[in-house]
Amino acid sequence: MKLLHTSDWHLGATLYRQSRAPDHDQVIAEITEVARAFGPDLICHTGDLFDRARPATEDITRAGHALRELASIAPVVVVCGNHDSASLLDALNLYMRISGGVQRVHFVAKVRAPQDGVLQFPTRSGHTVRLAALPFQHAHLMTDAFGDPASWGTDYLTQVRGIEAALGRALLTNFNPTTDIAVFAAHLYVGGATHSGSERGMHIDATYSTDLDTVPAVSYAAFGHLHRPQALPGRNVVGRYAGSPIALDFGEIHETKSVVLVEAEPGTPARVETVPLSAGRRLSKFHGTLEQLEAIASEIDDDLCVITVETPTHLPTLTEQVRRMLPRATLLDVSPARSDLSIDIVTADQVEVDAEPSLREMFAEFLAERGSRAASPQIVLDAFSRILGAIEEDRDPVFDEEALLTAAAPTDGAEVSA
Structure with missing residues (x-):
């Protein structure tokens, strides 16, 4: 075989x-x-x-x-x-x-x-x-x-x-x-x-x-x-x-x-x-000065490139300069690393505080404010989360309660006692 x-x-x-x-x-x-x-x-x-x-x-x-x-x-x-x-x-x-x-x-x-x-x-x-x-x-x-x-x-x-x-x-x-x-x-x-x-x-x-x-x-x-x-x-x-x-x-x-x-x-x-396998464009990532980029420019052909250029101040023509150096490359991103700007260190705690809330988090906040009618907020939130997961996974949502109802249902022709 x-x-x-x-x-x-x-x-x-x-x-x-x-x-x-x-x-x-x-x-x-x-x-x-x-x-x-x-x-x-x-x-x-x-x-x-x-x-x-x-x-x-x-x-x-x-x-x-x-x-x-x-x-x-x-x-x-x-x-x-x-x-x-x-x-x-x-x-x-x-x-x-x-x-x-x-x-x-x-x-x-x-x-x-x-x-x-x-x-x-x-x-x-x-x-x-x-x-x-x-x-x-x-x-x-x-x-x-x-x-x-x-x-x-x-x-x-x-x-x-x-x-x-x-x-x-x-x-x-x-x-x-x-x-x-x-x-x-x-x-x-x-x-x-x-x-x-x-x-x-x-x-x-x-x-x-x-x-x-x-x-x-x-x-x-x-x-x-x-x-x-x-x-x-x-x-x-x-x-x-x-x-x-x-x-x-x-x-x-x-x-x-x-x-x-x-x-x-x-x-x-x-x-x-x-x-x-060697077919397809290479991915290239560079971080350095324009002079350092120019020194290796001949090694970069039709690559997909992310370029970060160290510069002392703002360069309004930065992207154009990089494009002239790498005429065949696809520039995915060109960004400056400016030494004249102070850098604020962002901690993990700050990232969590500033991050955009997820749909589940926003719905949980809504339930906390408004409550729910037919079931407890936690049950409603769990059902909402399962539905979101089903959408993400391209399937119908599955609930344990459905299986219990199916198991309890009578077969065809069976009588249901009061």
Whole structure:
């Protein structure tokens, strides 16, 4: 089996309001050429195809063209990430099924029931790749296909372990060790792995930390979510975070981006190779004098640049001078560091006091002043917070009370006693 693993494209991303579309076009073309040369049996994209849940039409079109081009080389599986909309990927999956011909792009938008969660793909060597996928799971989104509602109150790690164990059992059901090769694909944060700081912070905190204890016994585990390319922590599982193919912000400026090539035979450990990616504009950050900038100007080509210039006083033509020095660069920001201005040190306490309040904080203040009618202010505030979280995560809000009402409701034809 030959597998190509990529991840975290974040189509539609911007940096300082500058579109990254040109960089994505270049790096996708580079990934496609790597795929053509490698000749994989399967291509796996482990999530965050898009940068936001409601991508622009041009980004959906870009994704469609890219995936169809890759699918002309080998079947493609795309796992839903935390930035993706499961509803959109479901719609794209339906479109791929009804557009005619053999479906070559498969979107795994939501966690599937174990009996439906294993995809199978033949290889050129006559083997079969059996792939189980775990899309990103929001902490407030309950998956009833993996147990009764009584287990829904458990912590996130316990829920993920249960899903992984169930998928592992399904993956190995009727598994032929002489002809089959098992692969697990997921969009998860594994504790101990290194993040870049450009990931969505709320989805890489302690709440979302998982481990590899119940990851199925597979030849290769393809992970997405973290933007820094790296091997999975520990020695339990052979696998990698493919990482983002371009530096999405300056927290990734020193990372070597790559695509992962995997080769495996039944019953043997996978051989894993990373191929560096170089397409797309570099990110450059400079802090110094105009003279120091001029000395290195020849090293800066069409980079995306943030420039801070040390100057004794105000220079009204600062941006124009920098632009003349770096004619091909895209100047994201040019700012002076003036020695004639005093600098006030802002403490963390001041930042917290001066920071703009969140919607939750403003609503809590409103409830404190006006109160609530039907329920206590804390219950109302909790419900408001869940609704905000559901909007952020592009899903319907889930309330425990609904599950209780559903459990208490009579089945069809049952009588209700007074």
